[in-house]
Amino acid sequence: MIKTLARTIVALNTNVRKEHIASGFAWGLLLALVPAGNLVWILLFFISFFLKNNQAFQLLTIALLKIVLPLAAPLLDELGFAILTMGALQGVFTALYNLPIAPLTHFNNTLVMGGLAAGLVLWLPGFLAIRAAVPTYRNKLAPRIIESKAYRAFLKLPLVSSLAKAIARAADLAGAVR
Amino acid sequence: MKVKKAGTIPPLFRKSIAENEFEKKFLRYIELPKDKELLRSSFILQDGFYRMNDGLDAMALKKLGVLAKAIKSNRGIVKIGPLVLSTVFAACLVVFGLIFMNPLLEGAIESGLSAAFEARVEVTGLRFDAFRMRIGMAAIKVADRDKPLTNLFETGRIELRLNPSAVLRGKVYIEEASAASVLFGTARAVSGALPGYQQKIKPTKASTPAGAPLVDLKNFSAQALLEREKAKLKSNQAYDDAAAAYTEAATRWSAQRESARKSVADLKASSAAVLSIDVKSLKSAEAVSAALQDVRAAISSVRAVGQQTGDVVKGLQTDVDKAASLEKQARSAAADDLKRLKSYIDPRSGAAMEALEPSLREILSDSAERYLDYGARALEIAAKMKKGGTKDRSAPRAVSARGRDIRYPASAYPAFRLGLFGADFSVDGTRWQITLKELSSDPNLVPEPVTLAVSVSTASREVVFHGVADLRDAARDLFVVDVTGKGLPVDLGSALKDVGVGGFTGTAACSLHGSGSTSGSVSAKSDIHIADGRLLEPSGTIAQAIAQAMESVGSIDVGVDYEQEGSGSPRFAITTNLNSLVGAALAATADRYAQKAEAELDVAFRDYAGTELEGKLGAKDGSKDGATTLLSAARGDKTAADSLGASLDTKRAELENRASALAKDAATDVLKSVDIPTLKF
Numbered sequence: 001m002i003k004t005l006a007r008t009i010v011a012l013n014t015n016v017r018k019e020h021i022a023s024g025f026a027w028g029l030l031l032a033l034v035p036a037g038n039l040v041w042i043l044l045f046f047i048s049f050f051l052k053n054n055q056a057f058q059l060l061t062i063a064l065l066k067i068v069l070p071l072a073a074p075l076l077d078e079l080g081f082a083i084l085t086m087g088a089l090q091g092v093f094t095a096l097y098n099l100p101i102a103p104l105t106h107f108n109n110t111l112v113m114g115g116l117a118a119g120l121v122l123w124l125p126g127f128l129a130i131r132a133a134v135p136t137y138r139n140k141l142a143p144r145i146i147e148s149k150a151y152r153a154f155l156k157l158p159l160v161s162s163l164a165k166a167i168a169r170a171a172d173l174a175g176a177v178r
Numbered sequence: 179m180k181v182k183k184a185g186t187i188p189p190l191f192r193k194s195i196a197e198n199e200f201e202k203k204f205l206r207y208i209e210l211p212k213d214k215e216l217l218r219s220s221f222i223l224q225d226g227f228y229r230m231n232d233g234l235d236a237m238a239l240k241k242l243g244v245l246a247k248a249i250k251s252n253r254g255i256v257k258i259g260p261l262v263l264s265t266v267f268a269a270c271l272v273v274f275g276l277i278f279m280n281p282l283l284e285g286a287i288e289s290g291l292s293a294a295f296e297a298r299v300e301v302t303g304l305r306f307d308a309f310r311m312r313i314g315m316a317a318i319k320v321a322d323r324d325k326p327l328t329n330l331f332e333t334g335r336i337e338l339r340l341n342p343s344a345v346l347r348g349k350v351y352i353e354e355a356s357a358a359s360v361l362f363g364t365a366r367a368v369s370g371a372l373p374g375y376q377q378k379i380k381p382t383k384a385s386t387p388a389g390a391p392l393v394d395l396k397n398f399s400a401q402a403l404l405e406r407e408k409a410k411l412k413s414n415q416a417y418d419d420a421a422a423a424y425t426e427a428a429t430r431w432s433a434q435r436e437s438a439r440k441s442v443a444d445l446k447a448s449s450a451a452v453l454s455i456d457v458k459s460l461k462s463a464e465a466v467s468a469a470l471q472d473v474r475a476a477i478s479s480v481r482a483v484g485q486q487t488g489d490v491v492k493g494l495q496t497d498v499d500k501a502a503s504l505e506k507q508a509r510s511a512a513a514d515d516l517k518r519l520k521s522y523i524d525p526r527s528g529a530a531m532e533a534l535e536p537s538l539r540e541i542l543s544d545s546a547e548r549y550l551d552y553g554a555r556a557l558e559i560a561a562k563m564k565k566g567g568t569k570d571r572s573a574p575r576a577v578s579a580r581g582r583d584i585r586y587p588a589s590a591y592p593a594f595r596l597g598l599f600g601a602d603f604s605v606d607g608t609r610w611q612i613t614l615k616e617l618s619s620d621p622n623l624v625p626e627p628v629t630l631a632v633s634v635s636t637a638s639r640e641v642v643f644h645g646v647a648d649l650r651d652a653a654r655d656l657f658v659v660d661v662t663g664k665g666l667p668v669d670l671g672s673a674l675k676d677v678g679v680g681g682f683t684g685t686a687a688c689s690l691h692g693s694g695s696t697s698g699s700v701s702a703k704s705d706i707h708i709a710d711g712r713l714l715e716p717s718g719t720i721a722q723a724i725a726q727a728m729e730s731v732g733s734i735d736v737g738v739d740y741e742q743e744g745s746g747s748p749r750f751a752i753t754t755n756l757n758s759l760v761g762a763a764l765a766a767t768a769d770r771y772a773q774k775a776e777a778e779l780d781v782a783f784r785d786y787a788g789t790e791l792e793g794k795l796g797a798k799d800g801s802k803d804g805a806t807t808l809l810s811a812a813r814g815d816k817t818a819a820d821s822l823g824a825s826l827d828t829k830r831a832e833l834e835n836r837a838s839a840l841a842k843d844a845a846t847d848v849l850k851s852v853d854i855p856t857l858k859f
Binding site: 016017018020035073076077081084085090094097098099100101102104109111112114135138139 | 207208209210211213245248251252254255256257260261264343346347348349579580581582583584585586587588
């Protein structure tokens with residue numbers, strides 16, 4: 001977890017493309033909202049795995065959202081139920097249900113459908129928001145943080161110092177030490 | 179990532195870069211302004227091309243090396259590394275599957291079947307051929323939930339052919355299955371009970387009353403028959419009830435009657451003074467008035483006591499009437515008992531059938547129960563599969579961690595379907611042929627009902643079973659069963675010893691048709707024809723007569739009718755040609771023996787009724803006499819109270835007359851003493 005966090009901080013403070021970071025976040029959001037253990041999740045994971053999005057950001061997003069997701073489960077369940085029982089879509093879902101492979105996606109599960117729908121809807125806004133936020137951080141927030149006394153004092157804390165070392169190691173490995 | 183060696187130009191920047199490409203393919207992929215500036219300042223624009231500045235120091239070249247890596251990694255959309263990695267991963271998965279898939283499938287099948295049968299299931303030697311969609315298993319053992327040390331069934335080698343199209347839809351459709359052998363009820367070394375599943379406790383059979391005896395007329399003893407049957411006679415209990423009613427009446431009213439008697443006696447004593455008043459001796463109005471008051475007080479007390487004695491008489495009379503009614507019923511029961519005992523010695527009365535029916539019923543129901551158990555378990559499992567396979571789309575809306583599965587009409591495949599299962603094998607010279615068709619988790623999606631055909635045959639006997647269970651929603655009949663059998667050996671062992679028959683053997687041919695509706699009613703009708711029937715060690719006239727009749731006729735026909743409506747108690751009726759056989763066999767000798775035996779029985783029973791039964795009513799304490807005596811005494815109390823009341827009423831009338839006379843005299847005296855002035859004209 002610390003390594004993932006370190007790689008995330010490195011990505012934010014080096015030349016990693018903001019689109020890659022934003023894409024990592026958006027895919028992480030989608031993969032966190034869809035319950036694992038079905039063909040939909042596996043498919044989404046493989047797609048994200050082959051794309052050039054930031055894996056560290058994706059993993060961190062999944063890990064953080066999975067902690068708070070049970071709070072959103074009733075909402076996702078309701079959303080999934082509403083979609084799956086929508087009159088106009090019954091024909092489509094029935095046909096899908098009878099297709100080969102499709103039932104293995106568990107699309108007929110309320111949490112899978114609710115999570116998928118919410119994830120797809122939130123993918124683009126999430127991507128755009130992070131894409132806009134990364135330059136703001138890099139150009140305005142990061143220099144201020146680095147120069148602040150609080151940050152320097154913070155760096156001296158034992159846990160943070162080990163984290164900083166991990167970041168340095170990660171950065172070394174990435175060959176991106178400034 | 180390795181850092182570039184200091185002092186060398188990164189390969190990416192060694193060639194000249196066109197001016198328009200420098201922005202698009204290099205600067206664009208650098209995010210930090212500072213690094214952008216560094217890159218720009220490291221190149222010189224000459225003739226429309228960017229070339230590396232020659233005067234760069236080692237540190238600048240090192241930084242450019244890092245930037246070159248960043249540019250490379252920021253280019254493009256797809257990553258090649260993970261693609262290679264995932265190919266390796268997929269290969270690993272295939273290898274893992276080849277090594278571990280069979281044990282994993284074995285475990286999955288075991289847990290699935292365990293959930294269905296609610297008992298331990300052991301699958302051994304599973305081999306899955308993914309390309310041909312075939313599964314082979316060395317054996318399956320399914321324990322019996324209700325008898326954990328017995329297997330419900332155990333199979334030999336099993337081969338399954340799966341439908342690939344269904345598998346791709348996440349369904350299990352076994353198009354064809356075959357088993358080398360199927361054995362039922364084999365013993366287990368380890369208990370097959372699973373935690374969480376309770377054994378189904380069978381209700382204990384209610385003990386049925388023993389049937390009538392088969393009487394030996396030649397050596398008939400009326401007293402012996404009476405003694406043997408005494409406990410079963412209804413009159414015995416009826417007389418006990420009547421005696422108890424009399425006793426209860428006497429006990430209940432005894433204290434109240436005593437209290438009433440005492441009240442009457444006290445009243446008599448207290449009223450004696452009032453009744454002895456000589457009315458004529460009373461000369462003054464005051465004396466009469468005082469006497470009158472005393473009489474009126476006594477009358478009031480007498481009325482209260484009269485009410486008390488009346489209540490005792492009324493209540494006691496009601497209880498005695500009730501006991502008398504029970505006594506009447508007891509006498510009627512005694513007459514019935516005598517009639518019933520006489521029927522035992524009349525071979526044409528149906529006593530033979532009455533004697534044999536409980537034993538026959540026990541034998542038939544015991545043997546039928548074993549097979550009904552299998553049938554009931556099969557229906558239970560089929561119904562359970564149906565329940566699990568067709569979850570309602572409007573499932574409860576409680577949110578679980580796994581969400582809810584919405585089911586859509588699946589026109590093609592139910593979640594589980596067994597198209598055809600066949601087994602044809604021989605065990606100890608007996609050939610078994612089993613065919614099971616269309617067992618599924620959603621019968622509505624299958625065009626046919628579940629069909630089970632079993633044939634068990636040897637050289638000399640054969641049983642053929644054909645059952646259809648229709649679990650589809652539109653079905654009217656839940657199941658229909660037809661069984662035929664021939665050459666079946668019958669040996670009742672010592673089942674009939676209570677009725678004086680040592681054993682029974684024969685060869686049976688039978689047919690059974692049973693059906694059950696979705697409303698829960700079950701009916702079955704069976705005809706059994708027993709040839710070469712032989713009674714062993716028959717004792718008594720009738721048993722011997724049956725034995726002789728069997729030898730002459732050679733066959734017995736038994737008809738069994740079974741009906742059960744919903745949860746009501748079942749109706750079980752047996753008809754045979756036994757009675758007509760016995761009647762015919764005893765036609766010549768029965769009357770002679772029966773007449774004599776009847777007379778003897780008449781005498782013995784009357785003696786028994788006169789002494790033992792009537793004696794119950796004649797016992798001293800709390801007997802009929804006690805109750806009736808108490809009633810007479812209570813009536814005497816009432817009469818005494820009424821008589822006393824009448825005497826007091828007479829005395830009161832006398833006193834009132836005396837008072838009236840005294841008042842009249844007093845008025846005359848007053849008038850006389852008045853000096854009426856004489857008027858002079």
